[in-house]
Amino acid sequence: MTIRDTAEEWEIRATETPFRGKKTSVRTDEVVMPDGTVVSRDYQVHPGSVAVLALDDEDRVLVLRQYRHPVRQKLWEIPAGLLDVPGENPLHAAQRELYEEAHVKAEDWRVLTDVYTTPGGCDEAVRIFLARELSEAEGERFQVEDEEADMELARVPVADLVRKVLAGDLHNNCLVVGVLSLAAARNGDGLDTLRPAQAPWPARPFDA
Template sequence: MSAHPRLPGRLVTSWQTDDAHWPVARSEVGFRSDYLTLTVDTIVGPDQQEHGRVVVRPRPAVGVVALDEDGRVLLVEQYRHPLGRRVLEIPAGVMDVEGEAAQQTAARELAEEADLVAATWRELITVAPSVGYSTELITLFEATDLSEVHEDDRTEREAEEADMAHWWVDLDEAVRACLDGRIVDAKTVIALLTVARA
């Protein structure tokens, strides 16, 4: 790799990152639930100095871009307590069933949150949305050839999900909503831009 001709940094010819890690001297569990664990880690830098870091360790998750035959994407709108408001998102959820593969979780979440079944699945990308403090990984999928879950087989939604609204939005309009700030959820922004780009 060579230096940039006039700015700090190196020019990339083939992408490779340094995988050296900073060892963990100590790790204490500050909180644990079925959904996540929070640890306070002490890491050691190359200069042998110790640094405290809080790490949120949730279960892996999935998200689903459900597209109908006319290029509309399903967005769910629900109240999100951490932000204190309703948020537009793609259907999503945590991998909390032992032994379930990511696509199986995605199909289950699509059925539970949107009453939809997809005949065709495509894995898009796996992202780490908050690398500064979280180990969370979210695998994103595109789901097409949609049909509805039979009414007798639908999940009874609870808590915030019971108040969920469902909107079919043209993909181009959904992308505009990502870029103008109407959609702020990271997994949704990444998933929609990935589908639009692909």
């Protein structure tokens, strides 16, 4: 048995979109099950996202604290953002988010991991990058607004983040997955064996 996710699509008898928002929508599909029964499945349609685990020369991760209204909490996160343009190159989007949210650039980029955030109820796919060789970005800072205007920035040692994740103190999906993936990669074949930044991403095909 090969342990690997594979593409598959069951028959859809009917579909409708009862809600359309600014960036996402909700879709209802009538899906044929293997025994022939037809069931209704509601899910959020999402353009996809990128996130950046930015690691500096002192083995600290750049994190930010932001209010998230659905969960009524301020969460520590890593820089992240939507793939706003269909077919957008995820590396370019990640570089943009790192600049806009932290005014930082990086010279070395790798793919850390790819995840579906909540595949039972949303089709969001996220590519998490590892960014190294950090430096201050040039030019003026990006003008943030809304929740981002209240963000706090910090650099936290990797070991401290791992401990806080396992203690239940940190909950953001991309931060948790990114930090634990970083620790696993280090204990495995090493960071330099991670996939290149432009590695194919079947969940969100992109232009080179």
